[in-house]
Amino acid sequence: xxxxxxxxxxxxxxxxxxxxxxxxxxxxxxxxxxxxxxxxxxxxxxxxxxxxxxxxxxxxxxxxxxxxxxxxxxxxxxxxxxxxxxxxxxxxxxxxxxxxxxxxxxxxxxxxxxxxxxxxxxxxxxxxxxxxxxxxxxxxxxxxxxxxxxxxxxxxxxxxxxxxxxxxxxxxxxxxxxxxxxxxxxxxxxxxxxxxxxxxxxxxxxxxxxxxxxxxxxxxxxxxxxxxxxxxxxxxxxxxxxxxxxxxxxxxxxxxxxxxxxxxxxxxxxxxxxxxxxxxxxxxxxxxxxxxxxxxxxxxxxxxxxxxxxxxxxxxxxxxxxxxxxxxxxxxxxxxxxxxxxxxxxxxxxxxxxxxxxxxxxxxxxxxxxxxxxxxxxxxxxxxxxxxxxxxxxxxxxxxxxxxxxxxxxxxxxxxxxxxxxxxxxxxxxxxxxxxxxxxxxxxxxxxxxxxxxxxxxxxxxxxxxxxxxxxxxxxxxxxxxxxxxxxxxxxxxxxxxxxxxxxxxxxx
Amino acid sequence: xxxxxxxxxxxxxxxxxxxxxxxxxxxxxxxxxxxxxxxxxxxxxxxxxxxxxxxxxxxxxxxxxxxxxxxxxxxxxxxxxxxxxxxxxxxxxxxxxxxxxxxxxxxxxxxxxxxxxxxxxxxxxxxxxxxxxxxxxxxxxxxxxxxxxxxxxxxxxxxxxxxxxxxxxxxxxxxxxxxxxxxxxxxxxxxxxxxxxxxxxxxxxxxxxxxxxxxxxxxxxxxxxxxxxxxxxxxxxxxxxxxxx
Numbered sequence: 001x002x003x004x005x006x007x008x009x010x011x012x013x014x015x016x017x018x019x020x021x022x023x024x025x026x027x028x029x030x031x032x033x034x035x036x037x038x039x040x041x042x043x044x045x046x047x048x049x050x051x052x053x054x055x056x057x058x059x060x061x062x063x064x065x066x067x068x069x070x071x072x073x074x075x076x077x078x079x080x081x082x083x084x085x086x087x088x089x090x091x092x093x094x095x096x097x098x099x100x101x102x103x104x105x106x107x108x109x110x111x112x113x114x115x116x117x118x119x120x121x122x123x124x125x126x127x128x129x130x131x132x133x134x135x136x137x138x139x140x141x142x143x144x145x146x147x148x149x150x151x152x153x154x155x156x157x158x159x160x161x162x163x164x165x166x167x168x169x170x171x172x173x174x175x176x177x178x179x180x181x182x183x184x185x186x187x188x189x190x191x192x193x194x195x196x197x198x199x200x201x202x203x204x205x206x207x208x209x210x211x212x213x214x215x216x217x218x219x220x221x222x223x224x225x226x227x228x229x230x231x232x233x234x235x236x237x238x239x240x241x242x243x244x245x246x247x248x249x250x251x252x253x254x255x256x257x258x259x260x261x262x263x264x265x266x267x268x269x270x271x272x273x274x275x276x277x278x279x280x281x282x283x284x285x286x287x288x289x290x291x292x293x294x295x296x297x298x299x300x301x302x303x304x305x306x307x308x309x310x311x312x313x314x315x316x317x318x319x320x321x322x323x324x325x326x327x328x329x330x331x332x333x334x335x336x337x338x339x340x341x342x343x344x345x346x347x348x349x350x351x352x353x354x355x356x357x358x359x360x361x362x363x364x365x366x367x368x369x370x371x372x373x374x375x376x377x378x379x380x381x382x383x384x385x386x387x388x389x390x391x392x393x394x395x396x397x398x399x400x401x402x403x404x405x406x407x408x409x410x411x412x413x414x415x416x417x418x419x420x421x422x423x424x425x426x427x428x429x430x431x432x433x434x435x436x437x438x439x440x441x442x443x444x445x446x447x448x449x450x451x452x453x454x455x456x457x458x459x460x461x462x463x464x465x466x467x468x469x470x471x472x473x474x475x476x477x478x479x480x481x482x483x484x485x486x487x488x489x490x491x492x493x494x495x496x497x498x499x500x501x502x503x504x505x506x507x508x509x
Numbered sequence: 510x511x512x513x514x515x516x517x518x519x520x521x522x523x524x525x526x527x528x529x530x531x532x533x534x535x536x537x538x539x540x541x542x543x544x545x546x547x548x549x550x551x552x553x554x555x556x557x558x559x560x561x562x563x564x565x566x567x568x569x570x571x572x573x574x575x576x577x578x579x580x581x582x583x584x585x586x587x588x589x590x591x592x593x594x595x596x597x598x599x600x601x602x603x604x605x606x607x608x609x610x611x612x613x614x615x616x617x618x619x620x621x622x623x624x625x626x627x628x629x630x631x632x633x634x635x636x637x638x639x640x641x642x643x644x645x646x647x648x649x650x651x652x653x654x655x656x657x658x659x660x661x662x663x664x665x666x667x668x669x670x671x672x673x674x675x676x677x678x679x680x681x682x683x684x685x686x687x688x689x690x691x692x693x694x695x696x697x698x699x700x701x702x703x704x705x706x707x708x709x710x711x712x713x714x715x716x717x718x719x720x721x722x723x724x725x726x727x728x729x730x731x732x733x734x735x736x737x738x739x740x741x742x743x744x745x746x747x748x749x750x751x752x753x754x
Contacts, residue, residue, distance in 0.1 A: 022641055069542040069728055073542075073726045074727070079650075080647070080717070081585065083573075086578075087577070106645065118715045119715050127649045128647030128648075128649065151729075154729050155573065159720055159730070165548070286545065286746065325736050326740060326741050326742055339740060353737075392551060397555075399551065399552035399554065403552075
């Protein structure tokens, strides 16, 4: 691991994170490791800048502008009003003005203006247009990897400009000219070759699950199973691979298993699709994202399941909820061959796909699940809304169900719950600081500093209510907080899953 | 017909062609660019009717901006609403007889110009006083505010300080519409006002003023949150599926 040489920001007195004065260039030194040949070759990208990189980059930008209305409109619509300037957790934590959403967008917009607009072609100095130089490209690389694509800026922009869309396009263009990010590119290789982001092969996965079953039986005296590749099961559970062996992730997997066991619902994991995460979202390549999502369709058809349920993973839920129907036909309304096959096979009484929280909540409401809430009494709980769940998806029938359902589950299984300050949760939630392909040690400085607003909000409920557990439903949030909490003198085991709480309190059979 | 009149007749026809043609072209461009994925910023409406309401709240009340920053909201809203009323007031120069409601808003339109100027001044002050906004401001951002303030102040001069020959001006304006041209009064304040307006019309389709049509095409605001019930698929993505089937 790289040596850590930076100052950890000081916590505030209360939940409010002070907006800092700008410090230009404060984070310009940060550069994620560049992807080497092997993963780039697998993804069909170069791994070095070719002499014609500039033409390639501009050509690719032109393609993106024709393919994505969002990008096209967002390039034109910004008026530099400044509404977003104090909304990004990376700006609040680092003071680097290029981490203000508008400035991050502007890195691309300057180039857009120069090559695609009349004003930028004839009077670049007037409208803020700039040639695409190697220096600009390096800035893209640095600052498009200091964005977690969390969409907080898009909530507050009067035109809904979503920096995530620009970051995605920026990273795709960078990949296209040979500047991929090592972390994301390697993961995209592993998930496609082996089946999950951790590169855990089928037999190893089987062993791990067997071990967990034994542990659960030792602990509870009940033979709770974690089935793998069971044809004809009712439910296919697709969950982030961190759930198989990272702490505290495994605790949630145990929670899901206990829920299914209590209900007597047959379920299975798939070794082919042993990963809900889809880093194709992060680097903005539609085809890659589609290929990665396709594993789930293959597994669902192969195993003949009736329901597809997604585990606790933020960006995976975004891709599943919002994009699977488009990418693979999992959902309703499609009339192509695969959509039709899936609609025939899957049980149309349920939304497809469903979130594990939707499933658990449904059975809490109909009284099928019983809890001993006191089992969670040692915990004083708060809930961190994960960005992709909060601002890019939904649960249940009602807008905002993604906020209500997880909290309702927590309140049904535990007695002590306190929300963090209102401007740091729900749609205004602050990112954990490690999302969007940033969960790598080479970006630790941005991750620690970017966590500041969330740490301030957490500290506030710790001071006021002695909160000792922050529940969340995202594998990246869990891993990021486990790593970052100690920098702020919190105990790393403060973070955990909603189904960890469910698993603690559930009455088995 | 003086050279001056001929020049302004030409200027306004050119400005109108660029403004309406350019805007129509941009709207065509935006509408023809596919939105391949469902990306509304959630919580989002689950019905088309809900989207109409969301959009109306954004366009009329600037709801997201209100959540974001009360100062920008106050100045931005004052400016836009003031300008809207002032613009509606100007309908009377292009119609004979004047419609009832245009007649009705005349006094409000006169004073709405103060709101417009106050809003613009506030927005401009922020470009100097807030370090983050100063950092992102380009020369064209300042010039745009100068242009709008110039239009507002020259207009107010004619309303409140030195009236121009409004009868002759109306004849000129109506003449532009009916191709029955009349002379333009050679009042310097009026000429400045008209020149700035023409400049604004000409740069509209190639500048950040495109935020006006842009918001209606912003997928994070105009999409229905229904991806599990409807399959969104762009033509290029469908072609990709056929190739890789």
